[in-house]
Amino acid sequence: MGLKQSLAPVLALVLFSAGLVSAAPRNAHIVIGGRELVLAPLSVVDDGAVYAPVQVLDYLGCAYRTDEEKHTVTIVTANLAEKTVRTVALGEHEMLPMNKVIEIVGGTTSWNEFTRTLTILAGVKSVEFVEGRLIISLSTPSAFKIKYWPNPDRLAVDISGAKLATAASEISIGSEDVQRARLGQFDEQTARVVLDLSRRVGYRVLSEAITNRIEIEIRAGIPQPKPAQASTAAAPTAVSVTGVTADIMEDDRARIHIATDGRPSTSFQLLRSPICLCVDMPRAKLATKVTDVPVGHPLVERVRLGDQFDSKPGVRAVMDLTRYAAYSVISTDDTGVVLEVRMPEGAGGLLRDKTIVIDPGHGGPQRGASYGGVSEKTLNLQLSKRLARRLEEEGARVILTRDGDYNLDPTPGEDLRKRPALATEHGADLFISIHCNALGVRTPPSGTETYYLYNKSDSLALASAVHEAVIKGTGMTCRKVRPDSQLFKGRGLAVLRNSTVPAILIETGYMDNKADLARLVKPEFQEKFAAAVVDGLRMYIEGKTGGSQ
């Protein structure tokens, strides 16, 4: 009944040595079957050739055995021939030269020098239709998607990261349901197999989501998973996280790619103890066994993957940082999330070389909160002056927005603009506004809140460093690092919003909480607070505490 036809195996090899000269091995990425591999140690490019750990063979779907004494790996090919490759010692690791591997395994490659990515495209080895089943054999495992169009009825299988060896071709099938198969290259990295159907059919995927042998049952009478719509082989709603790779760009920035097979929903948080950046993907599934990827960048030590967070299903990617860092999301799409982690603004170098604006909140007719006969403006000034003195002792240059009981402008909006403007005027690196809190309720909370300019991750890093130090140094209750958008959407805190440098506002403690107020007025507490803020600033700027306490 079925007709079997094979295409010639594809064994093309692209040499990617020309024009590549680099002094030392650099990290490289490998993409197979449309997805980026997670490899530890990372693949490298050295003198124009790409090397990968032996583990790469798992992704290529190869059987193999290693001989550590002889420094060789024997690969068993699809037709059971054995070919041996000599490994190369790079640093502490024995690595496989990828050009040799591809020569044995099959497929084609392309090299992108800018992203240092070696893309291995699977070859389509054969397309068969046997007993109601479409079977597509590939040289390396790939992901695929199925599309169905009615009138005339056609079914297409798009194979990611695959390339046809030959020009587009047609295979006559002539079964009850399937007239013929057409093979073509849909785009540069996607091969497409289209079945022209004699009637409406259903289909069922029998193989795994990523495979070198795609098998789909196709016949009338079985249901279509999602009629007349594109459907993925995997569950359509759950996004799978297939790996993580790091791209070391410079010492002060690194790109992390969390690879997925569909667009993930994401949320980000910077945790303080230990310092790490978490990317949470609710409902996502973990589809890789490699959950710990060493990065070894001056900012990012490693990336870890976990299959749940906050006791809920989903994937959390944890980037262990060496210090507080800023980050931006470069892209979020069907291939995953690309993040850039970088040295935050105003950081790097030494505290003693920095200019810091300290802003004692309120002043003059603006007294702020007032409890127990104490005005907030007075407390803010006391705290700020102690902080200023300590920073000057450390050698930093300090600008106080006010050093007495006055405000900067009788118009409140202007006053709140002039304070951060001083930072710009003096070419300052950072802006710290000191306040005390009050909620005016019967049982007021206790503790320190630190606000940051919500859309600036540099400010978040600064707030995190200082907040953590204040909580540790003073013993105040932690009432969280908070985005100012939580207070006033689109506008936030005026002094932060008007700042051009990383800016935070510390609500030191609650004046309407008797215990907090008793501490806030004490010179010893104020000194502890000042010392703690200095520690936090040093942590932010220098990446470590100086042990001044």
Next chain:
Amino acid sequence: MRRRNSRAKGIAIGVVLLVIAVAAGAFLASRGSLERPQVGGETTEPADNVVRQKTYPRVEVYVLKTSDSDVYLAPETVKVKPGTDRHEAAVLELLETSRWEGESKNLIPQGTKLLSLDVQDGVAVVNFSREFVDNFNGGARLEALTIHSVVHTLAQFEDVQSVRILVEGEKLGTLGGHLDTSEPIAADHTLLLEGNG
């Protein structure tokens, strides 16, 4: 937070509401309730009043609620006298400091009076007396909560898209020295409600 407009309700619903209102009123009264004192004893005799088919305008007033660990804004539904302007009635409820006790707290500083209230082109212009600023006594969060209690309360009405706050006829530059409130504030119901604290 769903907007309610009792004017739109039919007579049958009005009757049902009245029965519920009276029952609820009796229940709340027994717990030291949030009810307005009844005027002229109109609703104290349920059997007779059912046939009067009166509806009681209801408004939502955003007040501070306390949970175990934090505070947040939430609406309280209160009935106002029939025939009163609901916008004004809602703001006046906000100013009734004595009424809000226990788990709820009115946020408008004590002694504040409503001088005027207008709605023009979607902007509610609310004009408070000096006490609004003078008696404010809190930090950034209380400032934000107070401003948003006024904005949320007025934004329940369909003709209000944003709120401009005046004090003694002048633009309010800032209430507590943290937020710049010199421009009209758009209603954003996601802000400062439960779960945001």
